[in-house]
Amino acid sequence: MSHPQIVKVPLEGRAYDIVIGAGLIARAGAEIAARRKGLRVAVVTDETVAGLHLQPLLASLGEAGIDASPLVLPAGEKTKRFEELIRVCDHILESRLERGDAVVALGGGVIGDLSGFAAGIVRRGMRFIQVPTSLLAQVDSSVGGKTGINTAHGKNLIGVFHQPDLVLADTDVLDTLSKREFRAGYAEMAKYGLIDKPDFFEWLERNWQAVFAGGPERAQAIAISCQAKADVVIADERESGARALLNLGHTFGHALEAATGYDSRRLVHGEGVAIGMVLAYEFSARMNLASPDDAHRVSRHLRAVGLPTRLSDIEGGLPTTDMLMDHIGQDKKVQRGALTFILTRGIGASFIADDVPPSEVFRFLEEKRAS
Known part of the structure; x- marks a missing residue:
């Protein structure tokens, strides 16, 4: 068995490891x-993951x-709601777990x-360990x-920043995913190349079949994806600046998820991000x-992978x-009514665009709906 790769997230006073490799669930206790x-x-x-x-x-x-x-x-996106949050909090308290x-x-x-x-709100903050079982989560x-x-008003509108103490990304579990789930996670992987790593996007264009x-x-x-995310988090933990770049495709994507009622039969998060x-x-x-050639290139690659790219x-x-x-307008990237989007000057050249005219976005979406 090969040694796992470790990506370090050296946040001051809250540093943690992202451990990536095969067989990590079987070694989770030791880790x-x-x-x-x-x-x-x-x-x-x-229920789905429990059985596996x-x-x-x-x-x-x-x-x-x-x-x-x-x-x-x-299982499913609709579990991310108040009723299930209460169940989790009650379970933690009924289990008599302490803050440590x-x-x-x-x-x-x-x-x-x-x-x-x-974990972030019970006892005003407990330790938190991630064992992600989807590519998107990893x-x-x-x-x-x-x-x-x-909520009915939008996605992820209620929450807290609460860093994990450890992330164990077992690559073996990805073999249990459906092709649709894996593709959805791949959209987030491609995102890192499109933000500021054009060489990585080009590498994915050549090697995506081997990744699958x-x-x-x-x-x-x-x-590479985890290191890219970690680098941004270290520089801007609470999304006051550069971390917003990680939202490439998400303002459109979150709106599409809300518009479909978070019905995973119609659209899952990674698919919304791909279209976005x-x-x-x-x-x-x-x-x-x-x-326009850049947009065609992005669309061509995501379609080759099998992701949706059009409304x-x-x-x-x-x-x-x-x-x-x-x-x-309900998205978290909106500030005082001004639309903020992550736009681009080319592959790997994304930037934060403040005060995007809503009228331009409206006309653009009208055209896309008609195409």
Whole structure:
């Protein structure tokens, strides 16, 4: 078995490791015990992941002498809501965990965001360990400390920043994902290249099939993605500046998720991000900031991978452009009513655009809906 790769996130006073490699769930207990002695934990997961990975994790924790209390929630984006947050908080308290104990999130982004929020507010902040089981969670949501839940007003509008103490990204578990789930995570991976790593995007264009096949390229791509996320988090932990670049494609994407009622049968997060990134590149070209060729290149690659890239790819239709604009207006990237988008001057040349004219966005979306 090859040695895992470790990406360090050296936040002052809250440094943690992202450990990437095969077989990490079976070694989770040893990895945790080596860093935190005497922990008791609540393991939060969902019904789908529990059937695949919960017992191996509990066995590993038990072997390391870590007492664990599991909670299994429904699967899906709709679990990120107040009712399930209350369930998680109650479970932690009923398990009589103390402030120095930990919440372990075993699952994808939904479980990680929800569990991290609970860990951040119960007893005013407990330890938090991420064991991400989706590609999207391994390269994005498990790193950086952003947690939250959705409401009818929008996605992730209620939450806290709460950094994990450890991230264990087991690359073996990715073989249990559906092709759709893996593709959705790949969108976030491609995002890092499109933000400021053109060489990485070009590498993905050449090697994406090997990443999907699970060779050494997969672990390499995950490590590059995690390092990219970690670098941004270190520079801007609470998204007051450069960290907003990580939202490339998300303002459009979150609006599309809200417009579909967070129905994963119609659209999952990574698919929304894929469409959103293409829209961001196309809007940049419309505003004469970038060449249309760049937008075509991004769309061509994401379509080759099997991701949706157009509004018309979303089954069931969308509400009016006015309603889409309302969802955009509720996004966290909006400040005092001014629209903020991540736009681009080319592949790997993204930037924060403040005060984007809503009228231009409206006309752009009207055209895209008609195409």
